[in-house]
Amino acid sequence: METKKIMKYVSVLAVASAIGMFAYVVHASRVTSYLSEDPKVCINCHTMNSLYATWQHSSHRGNATCVDCHLPQESFVDKILAKSRDGFNHSYAMTFRTYLTENIRASEDARQRIQANCIACHREAVSEITARNELYHADGDSGRFQRKCWSCHRDVPHGRVRGLTATPGNIGVKEI
Numbered sequence: 001m002e003t004k005k006i007m008k009y010v011s012v013l014a015v016a017s018a019i020g021m022f023a024y025v026v027h028a029s030r031v032t033s034y035l036s037e038d039p040k041v042c043i044n045c046h047t048m049n050s051l052y053a054t055w056q057h058s059s060h061r062g063n064a065t066c067v068d069c070h071l072p073q074e075s076f077v078d079k080i081l082a083k084s085r086d087g088f089n090h091s092y093a094m095t096f097r098t099y100l101t102e103n104i105r106a107s108e109d110a111r112q113r114i115q116a117n118c119i120a121c122h123r124e125a126v127s128e129i130t131a132r133n134e135l136y137h138a139d140g141d142s143g144r145f146q147r148k149c150w151s152c153h154r155d156v157p158h159g160r161v162r163g164l165t166a167t168p169g170n171i172g173v174k175e176i
Helices: 002-028 031-035 039-044 046-056 066-070 076-096 108-121 123-132
Strands: 141-145
Touching (some): 002 031, 066 076, 108 123
């Protein structure tokens, strides 16, 4: 009988410890903040400081947030799925230190989303450019963009510097 009582207490203690650790991880990682569209969420992880600092000083700051450029805009479900996938990839890379350099690169999926969002926001300019220049058309398809917007607009909105140590003011980013 005594063994059953000890096992019961050990089991309750193990479950309580697991719940406590889970609650601590949720609190420490600020997991609920990722449900918002606030750009400050992106600097929960210090490797994003240089990207946030350069965006803060860009012309896009007043018109577009991280979510506006980096996540799909068509549906809420697509947005949540992309945010979850990107968040998992960032968490995995930071936890297991799989970033080969301090420079962060957009995945192919992210590049497609960014391109689609550039075109959607700048629809009038894009239609003018594509109407006048065959370089922007895919092979025989006048409706598709062949070149990426950033092949010309390299500095928008993050500037030229991407490394953590090369971007002035990236440590202790000021919230504007």
